Amino acid sequence: MKRILSLLLIAGLFSACQKDESPFDKGPDERINETLASYEQALVSSPAGWNATIITGTGGLFNFHFRFNASNRVFMFSDFNQETAGTEKESSYRLKSLQQPVLMFDTYSYIHLLGDPTGSVNGGQNGEGLKVDFEYSLDTLYADSIILTGRFYGTRLKLIKSDQADLDAWQNGIWENNLAFLNISEILEYFKRFSHAGVTYEMLIDETSRTILFHWVSGGTLRTFVTSYYFDNTGLVLQEPLVNGNTTITGFDHFDWNDNNKTLDMQVNGQDATIAGATAPLRTDLGAPRRWWEAAANAGSYWISPTGFHVNGVDDAYHVTEVPNYYFTIFWPAYGRTQDNVVVDILGFVTQEIGGLALNIAAGYRPPNFTSDGRVVFPFLDVLTDVPPEAKDAFEKTYQKFSEAEGFYFVQTGASSYDMVAASDARSWISWVR
Structure with missing residues (x-):
């Protein structure tokens, strides 16, 4: 009898051990499905939605408010502009396993405004926008927050459960x-x-x-x-x-x-x-125009502007980015000399050609005049190249603006960046980087 009882106890112990290990018998698909289900339950479990912050690849902090439902729909506000702050937008989302759980905003939404590759949509560079992701790996799930990381740019997205007062602030126009x-x-x-x-x-x-x-x-x-x-x-x-x-x-x-x-x-x-x-600086930086010119001239280098002139409230007012194969506007001080040994500065459009970048559209300027009151005037010399018809209007307006008799103020905005502002009325400017 003792022997039988002992065997029964051992069998029971073995059975108990097997029961404890049973969770590990689940297949990887079952485990990932359970994980996705837990994240979906978390997303839809906050009645007042989620406060969210995104830090873009260009450094800006943007706020969002999300409400997720179980039908893969998300309703959002954003502080991108007044319209997005005052109008709730509905779009779709998905949770998917891509080696780890991923939250995908899979139809155009306010998040896509930040990442839109068309620079005119968000002020970013063409091809990348503000460098914001649309797909996020779900890193950590807490009781009242979720931490996510973008899969391409590494955008940090943080969700924090909101209360009704948070939601009301968006719905009642406070953010707007x-x-x-x-x-x-x-x-x-x-x-x-x-x-x-x-x-x-x-x-x-x-x-x-x-x-x-x-x-x-x-x-x-x-x-x-x-x-x-x-x-x-x-x-x-x-x-x-x-x-x-x-x-x-x-x-x-x-x-x-x-x-x-x-x-x-x-x-x-x-x-x-x-x-x-x-119409003029609070205190003019008298040396800025010469610093700008000499920084490139002494280095045998040049300045570039991706979008040309801003005029009367309009970015890229002369539509330079619509010139076929346009890459950037260039100013190259002390580019060369004329037959009379006069130093020539070059203003032009650099285009992307089959063999690489090319400067095939250019105008020449004599050395600039630096005034005692902190302006610079660019004396126009001549158009130096043939200008194709599709670029003529944009280029003529650009070099004519550059040649204005009143000249320009310069504002240094960074170690290698300046804004060049029309001294006539301060309603036209162009940003240069090097």
Whole structure:
């Protein structure tokens, strides 16, 4: 009897061990399906949806709000612009196993606006947009958040469960009102200013990277401060506050765009302020034009502009990017000399040909005149090449603008980047990089 009991106990123990190991008997397909099901359950389990943030490949932080349902539909808002902040868009999503669980936004949505390869859609470069993914590996699932990583650019997407107040802020127009700040791009002048606490501040906005460059004068010296910005349900927030003596500016709110005057009313630290255009710099950088010219000339190099001139509120106003095989606009200082030994600068269009890049469309300029008040004037010499009919209009308008008698101011925006602004009215400019 003892022997039989002992055998029964051993058999029971063996049976129990087998039962504990049974989860490992599931096949890989079954396990991945269970994982996908758990993620889908998480996505649809938040009644008020998810607050989401995306940091683009160009550095900007964008907010979204997602609501997923079990029918593979997603409803979203975005702070890309006022329309996307005020109009909820429905599109589709899928969860799929591609070696690991992947969330795919598989029809055009507000996320696709950021990643659209047509640069005019989002201000990014043609072919890449703002470098944002549409497919995301699901990295980590927490009780109230999900962390995801883009499969191509490595875009970081974070979802945090929202409450009803978060959803209401989107649905009731609070975010849309805050995005009225973006009307600042409708101010036609390059130079944009507001005053606060007795100080005038000049602002240069880069919407693709969501950064602001501030200039102001303190103690007779021009001060400069650069910071990233983002939006929330209170307004615009500076990533790093601007500190000027006893004044600290953390952001702006209560925006009201005046389309007749092209001005933007707002509040700064609870005080009213107005952003308006100006036709000249707050303090002209007298040496900037010569620095720009000599930086390339001394290196035997050149400056490029992907999209040509911005004029009266229109990017690529002369449609240079529509020239067949256009690659970029080029300015090459001290490119060569004439038969009379005069130094010649080159302005032209570089195109993509079968054998590679080619400079087949060009005009020549005599050495520039640097004025004592910080402008530069480019004396036109001649068109140096045959210009094909399909490029004639764009090129003529470009070199004629370049030849304006009033010349241009230069604003240094980075170690190897400048904006060249028409001194006539500051409503035309071109951005150069090297």
